[in-house]
Amino acid sequence: MSKPGDYDAVRKDIVAQLKKPDYDDGSTGPVFVRLAWHSAGTYDQETDTGGSNGAGMRYDQEGGDPANAGLEHARAFLEPVKERHPWITYSDLWTLAGVVAVKELGGPDVNWKPGRTDFVDDSKLPPRGRLPDGAQGADHIRHVFYRMGFNDQEIVALSGAHNLGRTHKDRSGFNGPWVNNPTRFSNQYFKLLIKLEWKLTTLDNGVKQFIYVDEDLPEDERDEPLMMLPTDMALVSDPGFEPWVRKYADDKDLFFDHFSKAYAKLLELGIRRDEKGNITNTDNKLGGYIS
């Protein structure tokens, strides 16, 4: 066991969990980035409910939200890290895993602060349905992200996380990766959104998504088709979002800088700290553990 507070030791063990040749594209990084995002993305500014504090996804009310399907894999991959550093809270571990994965996969440094608790206040539990639905459009995206306190620029920056990983038919119903190298953090997602000709298609499970197939290549030389969700496509058709897609496609450094700030903000939603950085919302302790 490491010394309580030795976050560098935890970071090292998260890195050691990233490479998994038999899992997806060989890395758990993308699903860690998504775990951190879904742990935090339930936040509602108005009622001050949801957010990463409390690690509510351990329990069925939140963990069983269909939007969280597949994240049990991410949590299981992190279990050995928790076992080696039992002093770290799940809420800190999951958010830190996202930050470590972004960096290790070639992305920017993201400022991360510890101190989240695993106490769950029943009155702060988010209802299901707060996370975005990929089948929808711009209004839905704004509804979800404005609720957390993000603006249009931050929404587009955060969406750039879809440079990583893939959709899975048995999790969300969608299928395939957004980019050709889904374990390398870059601004390729924005470039492809603009550059490629995306075609709407209906999968055999009835789910609608956009795909790109390189028809110039003979069939046996083609890569797996790339995909975009209807929500991804809304970023290029909406006049408030589209200018940011172009900026991030043109300027990787700007994207990295804006992503880093927005992802750090996401992981802090609902958390209040004093000047020293210590968490002050003790109300999270009121509800105790849910068993």
Ligand code: DDH
């Ligand atoms: Fe996402 N995302 N996401 N996403 N997301 C999926 C996968 C991944 C939406 C829907 C889906 C963000 C925003 C949105 C990642 C990070 C982030 C999947 C596929 C769906 C569906 C799940 C599956 O089948 O396994 C929608 C809708 C939105 C929206 O903004 C409207 C944001 C903000 C992030 C972030 O991290 C900041 C990552 C990474 C993945 C790949 C996961 C994996 O297992 O691989």
